[in-house]
Amino acid sequence: MKHTILNHILLGFCVLAMVSCEGLLEENPKSVAVENFYNTPEDVESAVNAIYTPLRSIRAEQIVILDAHSDWGYGRGSRAQYNDFAGLNTSNANAAGARWDSFYKAIRNANLVIANAPNGDAISQEEVDFYVAEARFLRALTYFDLVRNWGGVPLRTEENMQQGDLPRSTVDEVYALIVEDLRFAEQYLDESPRQVGRPTVYAAKTLLADVYLNLGDYEMALQKSGEVIRSGNFSLVPVTSVKDIQTNIFGADLLTSTEEIFYFKYSRDTDQGNFILWILNHPDTGHFNFGGAYAHYGDAANPFYTEWDDADLRKGLWDQVDFGLGTTTLVSSKYVEPAAVSRNDGGNDLPVYRYAEVLLIFAEAEARVSGGPTSAAIDALNQVHRRAYGLDSGMESEVDLKFSSGESARFLEAVLQERGYEFQFEGKRWLDLKRTGKAQEMIMKNKGLAIAEAHYLWPIPISEINFNGAINPETDQNPGY
Structure with a gap:
């Protein structure tokens, strides 16, 4: 059922996006093609679809690289260098540059929608606002990835997209644009999503909550996560087994x-899979x-794993396989696919935001705002915790974590x-450790490793330095490169 419906959606995301990127979405607003293309809702929707293509193509790689940086994840072969915490070598710096390029392709395509959709002569203002909002949501999501992994970056928007030479903006300036986009x-x-896989107002609120959490604006993180919870539109999926x-x-x-809440969607079709x-x-x-x-694995001897309660079903998402690195080597079984059409085309979607994360953002923000764990914060944490043991997430249980009102540090830990247990291979842990100042600890x-300064941010790509005259390689490169 999924693949019959989703194939039609992805055909729009991929085929129309390919046409848009290659021909109709050239960065030349004076051309006849651009003037004629953004006139109808169908035109603009196909242009919006072009934003998804580079993001879908790079998402899985971004996730596994981030989790190799974590305290539980490892990379094999050339990817082993990600988890030595000494910064990126030339090969992996180039790979990071390829991800940068994909992010900026998505930003370019978003900018084209934002700039041109309002000029259509056969589209209502309501439709313009909706599609521009979708483009701005995706642009905000993309800049959020960029700023957390590279720091300040060139801010390419609909207003300067014709300008080749742009200096690095500050981290604060990047976040200001992200918040502005998400408020719109x-x-x-x-x-409700017009099509499965498209963002909703609640996706925007969830991303805003995460952004505010990263900015240390816990009151706004609490407000936005609370709005998603109080909507009553979401709930944890019940489970009783791995x-x-x-x-x-x-x-x-x-x-x-x-x-x-918001996932990147995939299907069992050639060039449409995960x-x-x-x-x-x-x-x-x-x-x-x-x-x-x-290429990415875990280790049963790592304290992260040994200290994990065996009764937690999520621990069962690892299989012990000795493929030459020792008997304690673990292989993830979180994403299972018995009927992919090729090795690159599994049908599993990739979560960007799940309701479990909304609950944990709320729990953290509520505790920080209140100066300690409240009953609401403890319950939000325990909803996720209970579900992990196969229990009813809404009912008190014997596995509930208990805290007194003064145990702020223990609760936040x-x-x-x-979050570390819940979001493995969703690309969250390394960013959480950096955000909370817990990475080195x-x-x-x-x-048992020290983190080099160079490892905290990826290098500005050599391609950006070579072609962006406003980037000075001596003063604008990230530390250690």
Whole structure:
């Protein structure tokens, strides 16, 4: 069922996007093609679809690289260098540059929609506002990835997209644009998705909550996460087994779920699928019909894993496989796909935001604003915690975590750890450790390594330095490169 419906959606995202990127969406607003293309809702929607293409193509790679940086994740072969915490070598710096290029392709395509959609002569103002809001949501999401991994970056917008030479903006300036975009998106997106996979007002509120959390504006993070919770539109998917997690939360046949807030969608079709299955799986486990490259893995001897309660179902999303690195090597079974059409084309969607994250953002923000854990904060944390044990998330249980009102530090540590268990291979942990100032402490505790200054931010790509005359390689490069 998923693939019949989703194929039509992805055909719009991919085929129309390809046409747009190659011909109709050239950065030349005076051309006849641009003047004629943005006139109808269908025209503008196809232009919006072009924003998704580079983001979908790079998402799986971004996730696994970020999780190799974490206190529990490892990379194999050339990817092993990601988890030595010494900064990126030339090969991996070039790979980071390729991700940068994909992000800026998405930003370019968003800018084209934002600039040109208001000029259409056969589209209502309501439709213009909606599609511009979707473009601004995706632009904000993309700059959020950029600013957390590269720091201040050139701010390319609809107003300067013809300008080649742009200096790095400050981190604060990048965040200001992100917040501005999301406030617009929050105002004009729909409450329910027009098509599965498109953002809603609640996706905008959730992204805003995460942005405010990163900015240390906990009152606004609390407000926005609370609005999503109080909407009553979302709930945790019940599970009672590891298979339930694999099938009912991350399964290849899922179209959507009560937990989905915003995901990148994939389908079992050539060039429309998800290749994270190939990156993570191992042939011995039988979880992926094309085997797998097992390029990223875990270690059962790592304290992150040994201190994890065996009764937690999420711990069962790891299989112990000795593929030459030792008997304690772990291979992820979070994403299972028995019927992919190629090694790069699994049907599993990739979460960007799930309801579990809204609850944990709320728990952290509520505790920080209140100066300690409140009953509401503790309950939000325990909803996620109970579900992980296969219990009813809304009912008090014997596994509930308990805190007194003065145990602020212990509560925040528990939220951080719960996020670590919940979001493995969703690309959250390294960014959480940096945001909370816990990176060095946890990397030393669980891996015994010091983090070089160069490892905290990726290098500004050489291609950007070569072609952007406003970037000075001596003064504008990130530390250590």
